[in-house]
Amino acid sequence: MKSLTEHLWFQVPARRGFLNITPRVEELVIRSGVREGLCLVNAMHITASVFINDDESGLHADLEEWLEELAPEKPHSRWRHNNGEDNADAHLKRTIMGREVVVAITGGKLDFGPWERIFYGEFDGKRKKRVLVKIIGE
Numbered sequence: 001m002k003s004l005t006e007h008l009w010f011q012v013p014a015r016r017g018f019l020n021i022t023p024r025v026e027e028l029v030i031r032s033g034v035r036e037g038l039c040l041v042n043a044m045h046i047t048a049s050v051f052i053n054d055d056e057s058g059l060h061a062d063l064e065e066w067l068e069e070l071a072p073e074k075p076h077s078r079w080r081h082n083n084g085e086d087n088a089d090a091h092l093k094r095t096i097m098g099r100e101v102v103v104a105i106t107g108g109k110l111d112f113g114p115w116e117r118i119f120y121g122e123f124d125g126k127r128k129k130r131v132l133v134k135i136i137g138e
Helices: 021-032 058-069 087-097
Strands: 002-010 017-020 036-043 048-053 100-108 117-122 129-138
Touching: 002 021, 002 058, 002 117, 017 058, 021 036, 021 117, 021 129, 036 048, 036 117, 048 100, 048 129, 058 087, 087 117
Parallel strands: none
Antiparallel strands: 002 129, 017 117, 036 100, 036 129, 048 117
16 A cells, blocks of 8 residues: 655635645645545644635635624634634634545546535634645555
8 A cells, every 4th residue: 555644834824715725635646656545635723624615716705705604703702712812713614614625536636526626724824834635545
């Protein structure tokens, strides 16, 4: 069995944002040499997310608006976690959007459905955070 473990680092300049990280993950799949297996992509910070969806700007705007309705950033006093911090909403948004994705590798490529792409979601940005990519298979 082959395996590859890599950490990708991201620093989103805004508090929130979505980055299409599919090309970087695809490069790692190629580098791993795995033809049949699995690829785990995992946000290693509790205020960031990894998820699969369409790479369409209207959808991203809708996600941002929906998440802000569900867990508004302000007023900071709304959340008990914001005792000396201001990121309670980011923890809640991460819970909604998820921690990781697993994608099958078939024929040496990520085996996606139509329009699927892997995204890094940042909900408390402006500092470096990492994503674990673990590829295993034959």
